[in-house]
Amino acid sequence: MGEGWGVARRYALVYVEPMEHTPKPVSDKARRDAAALVRKGNALIGRQAFVEAANAFRRALDLVPAHDEAGFNLGAALAEARRTAEAEAAFRRLIAAKPDIAAAHARLAAALEAHRIARFEPGMRLVPAGALDRALTDYRRAVDAVPMLYGCHNALGELFMAEGRLGEAEAAFAAAERYPSDLPDALLDLGATMRHPGNLADALAMHRKALALFPDHEYMTEDDYLATDLTFTKDEILLPDGFEVMMEWERPIMERAAEIVCHNRGDVLNVGFGMAIIDTAIQKQGVATHTIIEAHPQVIERARRWAADKKGVRIVPSVWQKALDDLPPLDGIYFDTLMPPMIPFLLRVPGLLKPGGVFLYFQFMVQFENLEAMIGKGLSLGIEMHPFDDIPGNAYYRLNEKTPDGRYAAPMFIYQKPL
Numbered sequence: 001m002g003e004g005w006g007v008a009r010r011y012a013l014v015y016v017e018p019m020e021h022t023p024k025p026v027s028d029k030a031r032r033d034a035a036a037l038v039r040k041g042n043a044l045i046g047r048q049a050f051v052e053a054a055n056a057f058r059r060a061l062d063l064v065p066a067h068d069e070a071g072f073n074l075g076a077a078l079a080e081a082r083r084t085a086e087a088e089a090a091f092r093r094l095i096a097a098k099p100d101i102a103a104a105h106a107r108l109a110a111a112l113e114a115h116r117i118a119r120f121e122p123g124m125r126l127v128p129a130g131a132l133d134r135a136l137t138d139y140r141r142a143v144d145a146v147p148m149l150y151g152c153h154n155a156l157g158e159l160f161m162a163e164g165r166l167g168e169a170e171a172a173f174a175a176a177e178r179y180p181s182d183l184p185d186a187l188l189d190l191g192a193t194m195r196h197p198g199n200l201a202d203a204l205a206m207h208r209k210a211l212a213l214f215p216d217h218e219y220m221t222e223d224d225y226l227a228t229d230l231t232f233t234k235d236e237i238l239l240p241d242g243f244e245v246m247m248e249w250e251r252p253i254m255e256r257a258a259e260i261v262c263h264n265r266g267d268v269l270n271v272g273f274g275m276a277i278i279d280t281a282i283q284k285q286g287v288a289t290h291t292i293i294e295a296h297p298q299v300i301e302r303a304r305r306w307a308a309d310k311k312g313v314r315i316v317p318s319v320w321q322k323a324l325d326d327l328p329p330l331d332g333i334y335f336d337t338l339m340p341p342m343i344p345f346l347l348r349v350p351g352l353l354k355p356g357g358v359f360l361y362f363q364f365m366v367q368f369e370n371l372e373a374m375i376g377k378g379l380s381l382g383i384e385m386h387p388f389d390d391i392p393g394n395a396y397y398r399l400n401e402k403t404p405d406g407r408y409a410a411p412m413f414i415y416q417k418p419l
C-alpha cells in the first residue's frame, strides 16, 4: 500500500500517520500530547507490551478522536493481545469514520456534470468553479482513505484467520480487495469518474485498461525533452521512440479551442507552439496581440519562420516557467505543453487574466489534481466535451472509453475570470 505503512508485523500492523486529518476544535496541546502517547504506544508495541500500548492509544484517541494512527494501532495492539472483540471494534470504528468512497465518487461526477456546457459562447455565464469545492474536498478525503480502508479490512481478515473464523476472514479479505493499491490512481483519473459515477469497480477497470493500452513510454523530464531531437512529419511531431508530441488529427479540437480563446479578439497567449495548429487558427480569428511561448529549440525555429509574415505575433523562446512575469494582461490563454508541471501554471492563471478573460486546456486523461489546484481562485468553469474518431495506431485516445454513439470524447476545461 501507499506511504504511511510501517513495519509489517503479523497483521501488517504499525501505521504511521501520513497526513493530519484532525478536526479543527482539537487544541495544539491535545495534538502534541496525543502524538506523544502514540509514540509511547508504538514503543510499547515494540516491547510486546500490547495491553499497555492499547491504553496509550486509547488515551491518544480521547484527546484526538480522529487520530488514524492511534485508531489503527489500537486495533493492532488489541489483536496482538488477543482481545479479539475489542480489536474488531477498533478496526470497525475506523472504517465507519472513513468517507463512503462510492458516494464521493458519484457526487463529484454529478458536480462536474453541472459544469457541462454544450458550447461556450461569449457572454454566457459559467457556473462558479467554487461550486465544485465541497465535492473535490470530499473526494480528496475519500482518495486518501483508501490505504486505511485496505489496512483495516485486511487486519480484520488476519484477526479472523487467527481465530479460525474462516468465513468472516474471507469476507474481510474480499472487502480489502475493493481498495487495491492502484485505486487512488484510478480515482485521480477523472475520465473514469465521469464515465462511471459511483461505480468504483468499473472506474478501476477503465483506468487499468487505459494504462495497459498505453505504450510503454519512459516519462522524460522537461530538460531531457528539450534536449531531444524531434522528428516533424506532415501529420505528427515525434520523439525518437515514436511517442507523439502532437498530431494532425487534433486539428478540429485546436480550431475549436482557438474560437474560445479568441472570444473577444483581444490579447491572447498560447503556451506550446507544436505544429502551429492552434496558432494558425488564432490568426484566422484575428486578435489584438498574439503571444506564443515555446521552449524546444527546433520548435522555436519553426515558430519564428511561421511568425515572419504575421502581424501582432510575439514568440517568447523560453520555458513558460521563466516567461510569465513579462506578459500583458490577457483575454485568452491556451495551455498545451504536453507534460507536467501543469499545476504551477494553473496557480498563475488568475493573475494573468483580465476580468472576463478565459483560460482553457484539453485533457485526454483528466487529472483530479488540476481541478483541485483551481479551488478557491474565484473563476467560473465550463466543460465542453470533444468527440474524436478512432485513429489507428494512436496512443492517447484509448485512454477514454467510447461514448454511446461510438466515438471517443475528452473534455476541454474552460475557466473564466468574472467581470
Ligand SMILES: C[S@@+](CC[C@H](N)C(=O)[O-])C[C@H]1O[C@@H](n2cnc3c(N)ncnc32)[C@H](O)[C@@H]1O
Residues within 6 Å of the ligand: 222, 245, 246, 254, 271, 272, 273, 274, 275, 276, 277, 278, 279, 293, 294, 295, 296, 299, 318, 319, 320, 321, 336, 337, 338, 339
Ligand atoms: C502538444 S504540443 C502543442 C501543440 C499545439 N497546441 C498545436 O496546436 O500545434 C506541446 C508543445 O509545448 C512545448 N513545450 C513543452 N514544454 C514547454 C515549456 N515548459 N514551455 C514552453 N513550451 C513547452 C513543446 O515543445 C511542444 O511544442
